[in-house]
């Protein structure tokens with residue numbers, strides 16, 4: 422279901438990116454689709470309408486900010502509004518002493534309790550855990566084991582009474598900076614457990630109540646979130662299992678139902694698989710855009726000078742230019758990082774492939790450095806004996822020098838093909854990425 426949301430949102434964004442022209446009608450059509458998509462994903466009607474209204478106002482009624490096309494502006498506005506819904510960057514949980522976790526069976530509460538404890542511990546805060554799940558016999562022991570792993574004390578009530586546990590735990594850890602309570606896994610609709618949870622809330626009076634929502638949770642998310650919210654008042658969402666295949670659209674329904682914001686993400690089974698929620702990164706992931714903001718910024722940094730573009734269009738693309746391009750890509754950071762930022766790619770390339778590419782770039786640089794200025798300007802003059810000399814000078818095999826020359830030729834052709842106005846509009850980044858076999 423939530424994966425479905427991600428897919429639909431990405432389709433919508435693709436429509437926006439690939440439409441030949443963007444005018445009022447296209448924007449209206451996109452907003453209609455967006456509204457349907459949100460409603461189908463259990464975002465409540467008033468919230469969806471508010472979101473659409475804001476986007477329409479910013480895109481069609483207000484002046485477009487200088488330097489942005491309507492297309493970019495619409496994209497950015499949709500993105501900003503989703504960030505607003507899901508939450509801005511959280512201010513952390515500074516000063517929050519009593520934190521209670523609630524959530525469905527197996528949603529990842531206990532694991533997330535340990536992850537958060539580790540996070541606080543790293544900040545130098547004295548942290549303790551209290552087991553409140555006495556329904557599943559192995560639950561306190563599971564918490565204890567996790568606590569031992571990170572050397573954080575765990576209180577377990579020998580009478581297996583959750584209310585007593587809450588009171589005793591608070592007493593025992595009174596001097597601690599943070600106390601985290603791990604409640605039983607429950608279906609919020611189960612009366613008996615719901616009562617217990619409500620009472621625990623009243624006893625503990627937590628400063629923060631985090632609801633764990635697995636990223637791949639289905640349609641029930643909205644109803645469940647509402648029920649939990651009624652019982653204990655949710656103040657933040659901890660999305661777990663972000664490492665799964667789903668795209669975490671689940672957060673939308675949960676946020677919409679509780680009006681609470683996302684604060685943390687779990688990205689794996691281990692204690693260190695934890696992230697503080699970063700709205701830009703999260704929404705980009707949801708929209709399948711890669712890290713849009715960062716990508717736009719980085720793309721600006723490596724923008725080519727107009728003279729250079731002119732030259733390329735005229736077909737005067739030298740090895741010197743080739744090397745500058747390689748360097749420009751390198752400046753953007755490790756290739757692995759870049760590929761994660763690329764819209765549409767939105768996934769990691771295999772590590773070894775990235776390493777190989779980076780190695781190759783380094784070697785190409787050595788080879789180009791071993792050429793004379795003349796050779797760089799007019800690569801056609803590089804014959805067999807020159808190849809031999811360059812190979813010796815750079816300490817690379819002749820085959821690699823030939824490979825470089827071939828790649829250069831290919832890129833030159835590509836540049837010509839991509840030349841002209843359309844190519845320019847698509848921007849230099851696309852060309853660079855294509856050169857490295859990546860799709861934009």
Ligand SMILES: Nc1nc2c(ncn2[C@@H]2O[C@H](COP(=O)(O)OP(=O)(O)OP(=O)(O)O)[C@@H](O)[C@H]2O)c(=O)[nH]1
Nearest residue numbers: 526527528529530531532606661662687688689690
């Ligand atoms: N892949 C992945 N697995 C996770 C993540 N968080 C938790 N899990 C796994 O999900 C399962 C359930 O986790 P628990 O922490 O026991 O969940 P719980 O909500 O405490 O479960 P109950 O107490 O039984 O309701 C375990 O196998 C965890 O290892 C995550 O972020 N990613």
Ligand SMILES: [Mg+2]
Nearest residue numbers: 530531560606
């Ligand atoms: Mg548990």
